[in-house]
Amino acid sequence: MSSRPAATKARAKGANNTPDAPSTSTSPPAARTRSKRGEGRQLREEILAAAESIVVETGTVEKVTTRAVAQRVGCSSPSIYLHFPDRASMLFAMCELQFSHLGEALSNAINGIDDPVDRLLETGRAYARFALDHPQQYRTMMMDVIAGVSYDRTLEEMRADLGFDIVVQAITDGIASGALAPTEPLLAAFAIWAHVHGVVSIFIAKPHADWGDPADLIDFALRQGIDGLRSR
């Protein structure tokens, strides 16, 4: 005899058949009141917030299941498909949000800094701070593969979202002022970005390798990178 819910019709209105029910009974069902007409987008945002909180708490995107998100939000799991075509799209939407947060953090970081080299340094520090303060979000944005694809972006999108042009401009200014040796600014910007990304992604992906204080490593790497661009 199958222990399954009896299938076809043996289910009247109020029966306590909760098919997707929280199996582990952790945390209450978190009831949600249905959105009014025209406010369906509300659920979308709640889903993204729940997804992010689950990645942060569990430390892995694998645990962000449609059921876990639905339970936290207080809706049924198929409701997620009203707003996202599949689980990957949901997570990629979360990544998009994170990219815009990172962009804001970077443009805030250089407010009022005139010296191009200082601007370079501060942008790099702010980038690293974001990554290390939001390691799971950063990992999802930059490293994870979801349903066979990573959250891919074109060069143009990167330049727009990542405040990449801030770095390019700082390098261009540095070359103009004579502090930096002439090079292709976009290339140099990529190299500096890759350097910071490399450091933080190692810290995030290999937490057991004890390299010391991340901030020191970041500063060392940034100074080394900038020195490598200097006029001599």
Next chain:
Amino acid sequence: MSSRPAATKARAKGANNTPDAPSTSTSPPAARTRSKRGEGRQLREEILAAAESIVVETGTVEKVTTRAVAQRVGCSSPSIYLHFPDRASMLFAMCELQFSHLGEALSNAINGIDDPVDRLLETGRAYARFALDHPQQYRTMMMDVIAGVSYDRTLEEMRADLGFDIVVQAITDGIASGALAPTEPLLAAFAIWAHVHGVVSIFIAKPHADWGDPADLIDFALRQGIDGLRSR
């Protein structure tokens, strides 16, 4: 009525109930002859080879399911558990193998190179070549999260496997010869490693961002990094 296989006993010896059978009928069952006594480890290697080939072909570790591996090897999926406690351990064993391959590639790369700075450059190039020639393996080793954890390694293990000491030695030699400015060699080695890792991991994780020829980027980054360590 459940459409499930009827459960308890309605199954005689030769019935064509193939529970784990290849659902999509892609590729034949790939029969395998049982190992002789004492040669059980053979299957372990076949499993690892199959796992690697699936990552490479599908481009994602998610597709390396126990069933897919078993089908390719020609055994049943529970047989995998004779050699690995779980799926993550299987994939981590694959990572371990890759780390040793990378280590070999690096020590081969510097054969007969005397100049420390050239050694630094060639090690970096060899590292990048390995990563870009085996992007899926590199991704699995360095970026992916499997069952909630990444393939984590201690600093000591890294130094041993990654040929990290090659880099440290090259920097120490460079400082001694006066080519490089005095710094902490381990710190500088980390920074250079992180730089190369940053470049290749961006290329692997964001393939749609067209940055141009990877080799050029790598060379630019390496030269910039090394210049940043030079005496001035």
Next chain:
DNA sequence: TCGTTGTGTTATCAACGATAACTTATCGGT
């Protein structure tokens, strides 16, 4: 008043990781 549409829900599926229980081949000892 009623039907259309937005906002959901319940029931169900095939594929997945994992385990329990069973089978079969090889070996050393007699």
Next chain:
DNA sequence: ACCGATAAGTTATCGTTGATAACACAACGA
């Protein structure tokens, strides 16, 4: 030549997952 032990597997089955089809209901406009 036989046998019992054990290495090397297999079959059946479970609970969970992503996804879909079919249904439910409330709010708005004609």
